Amino acid sequence: MTGTRQPGKDPDNKETYIPRRPPLLDLFPPTTPYSSGFLAVDDIHNIYWEQSGNPEGVPIVLLHGGPGAGATPIHRRFFDPDHYRIVIFDQRGAGRSQPLGCLKNNTLQHLIDDMEVLREHLAIDRWHVFGGSWGSTLAMSYAIQHPKRCLSLILRGVFLCEQEEIDWFLYGMNSFFPEAWEQFAGILQPEEQGDILESYYARLTDEKNPERQLEAAICWSLYEGACSSLMPNYETITTEEQKQHALALARIEAHYFKNQVISTEKSILHNIDLLRSIPAAIIQGRYDVICPIRTANKLHLLWPEADYIVVPDAGHSALDAPVRSRLIEATENAKGIT
DSSP states (O other): OOOOSSEEOOTOOOOOOOOOOOOOOOOOOOOOOOOEEEEEOOSOEEEEEEEETTTTSSSEEEEEEEEOOOOOOGGGGGGTTTTTEEEEEEETTTTTSTTTTOTTSSHHHHHHHHHHHHHTTTHHHTTEEEEEEEHHHHHHHHHHOOOOGEEEEESSOOOOOHHHHHHHHHHHGGOOOOHHHHHHHSOOOOOGGGGHHHHHHHHHHHHTTTHHHHHHHHHHHHHHHTTHHHHHHOOOSHHHHHHHHHHHHHHHHHHHHHHOOOOGGOOOGGGGGGGTSSOOOEEETTSSSSOHHHHHHHHHHTOOOOOOEEEOOOOOOTTTTHHHHHHHHHHHHHHGGG
């Protein structure tokens, strides 16, 4: 794969060109897993996994975002089920994995190790790795440690889990979504708003006050959801299941933002040489407020060998139609990688 040209002078004929918008691609039809189960990765955690598509196909693994968001059936639909052996799993404490929302033994390194345990459990030699947002952090971190296991990387909404990005999530998004931020910060006392993360973490881990936990979780989840799409997205959290998954998401995100920040000295960006030989696509919404484009651009400048696709009319969500289409295009292009 090669880097994407930017508008301007065509390198071949020197004429100014205007890039054409590719046609939008739609999701593949719904599929049903042909196998699934739980895998004990230590004495505490059992991670949910499933396989769909072609049992004899080329393996591709999806890494969900969050951390803590979990995967859903729609995630299977980014991949051609006739070509791919689609592997999806819920990371520790997320989705259908057990125990839900558990923070103990829950670190980036644990998740990397879980991927290797799952790969060996499924008798997969190499697989394509597809991850967005936090999933891009995990995908790159995994590939740095296990480059020979990666056929390719497809990354969306790049996130490096560095302090600057976390501060942006907690405070900077107020510049674009002030109404959502006011609701997010509004449950805190004025004196608590100087350290939103610590204040939310205290609430989300207050086992003695479940109502306080749940209030914080819902506010956190609705804030993130409201800022994820280019067009307004007003989610509701009403069922008990939705509430419990909102609690898991908020607890795990706050836990990682507090305890698993990657220092600038250990930044993923310092390890790009370990990724350079892996075919890769970086897909970034121009108006992604959750994971602003500056991070993806830093990655692109250090890794020009990777395709870099800036989607001009999209935000953060993988389900924004233009982003969705470019992701499907990337999975189709990856069919030629062996």
